[in-house]
Amino acid sequence: MKSLRIGLVDLDTSHPGSFVPLIRGLGHEVTGVFDSGTVYPPGYAETFAREHQIEHACESLEELVGRVDAVFIHSCNWDLHVHHAQPFVDAGKAVFIDKPMTGNVGDLQKMIGWAKQGAVITGGSALRYCNEVREWKERKIAAEEWVYGLVGCAVDEFNYGVHAYTMLHGLLGPGIESVRYLGENVQRQIELTWKDGRQGTVSIGKTAGYLPFYATLVTQKQVDYISVDNSRLYQALLETVLPYLAGEAPAPLPFEELAEAEMAAIAAKLSVERGGKPVRLNEIPSDYAGYDGKAFSKQYKALIFPSEK
Structure with a gap:
């Protein structure tokens, strides 16, 4: 299987740290990270990169684009997912968007549109696989x-x-x-x-x-x-999606069907x-607000840093 250079966008949850050793175990490398500061303070990307032996802590999405073949987007504020995915889609890089992929119909339609235009894009919950x-x-x-x-x-x-x-x-x-x-x-x-x-x-x-x-x-x-x-969830997910992201397998599921959840x-x-x-x-009206990602990310941060409530 082709070895991918993989980037991580936003380090909010436990998923990025859990994915790194599994990605390496499947023959790929994590070559860069970027964190937008939704949960953790400035400098956290450098700390994460050092702890996980990742070479580059990038200061922008654009810098990360040039260092990777594929990206995993882990933002706990799902309203940021389209914005964070756009530079990678534009550059023809493969994209995985962690769950929930988004909380509103407009953003889902945007992702479906990318897939129909040929973007290599998938994501969602590991429970599917x-x-x-x-x-x-x-x-x-x-x-x-x-x-x-x-x-x-x-x-x-x-x-x-x-x-x-x-x-x-x-x-x-x-x-x-x-x-x-x-x-x-x-x-x-x-x-x-x-x-x-x-x-x-x-x-x-x-x-x-x-x-x-x-x-x-x-x-x-x-x-x-x-x-x-x-204990077996992430391994099963990565074994399923990485061949697709590497261009060596069809999409696990057409994105329009994937978005049904x-x-x-x-x-x-x-x-x-x-x-x-x-x-x-x-x-469902295309302008229906759905679930508020920004509000959830504030609640999530308060769980991690209760003293900052």
Whole structure:
């Protein structure tokens, strides 16, 4: 496999540090980092680069563009993702956008447009590619065998909740037509309906303790329960996406289909605001604000630096 020079944009979360050794283990190198300062103070990029033996801590996106073949964008403020990806797309570099890829339809449409124009772009939650999802899908359950599914996780309704949407989407495949808010008891329950009539629910939001990523899947002949092994998530993700980013494999999923998980979450928020009325994905207004990335990043920073609240 072609060895990529990989850059990291924004070091807000645990993902950049976790990805570095796995990227190297798969035969690639991390050659530069850039941090825009959303969470960490000035100078953090230099500290991160030194701790992870990365040669260049860049002062701008443009500087990083010249040092890489591909980039992973990890900004916890998902409203920055399009802005941060643009220079790399313009330069013909491969782009991975971490979850949530964005919280509004306009930015998703921008990314879909890039992909249609030939950009090498992918991203999203690792739950789509986890071993447990792949193994269940290998059984090739026919649509007419389907009864119902439930997928859930804890923490919050979008930054983490998108994992549940993605896992359900990974298990059932593309083709989500509409989303409906069912109500809530501790967590929020959202029903997704596919174009072929299959349905499943995600249960998302804060709980008193951490919950694993889980699924209960009911077919006409069997009930399966899946609990995801988090220790294998990133490896499975990188093994799937890096060949595509290197130009040696097709896209794991067409970007328009990949974006359905975020679109479903955005539709769910709109359904809540409309009192539980179903919302079709193709009818979400393009100017609908969706989830506020800047507001989330402030909350995220306050968790890391509570003294600065």
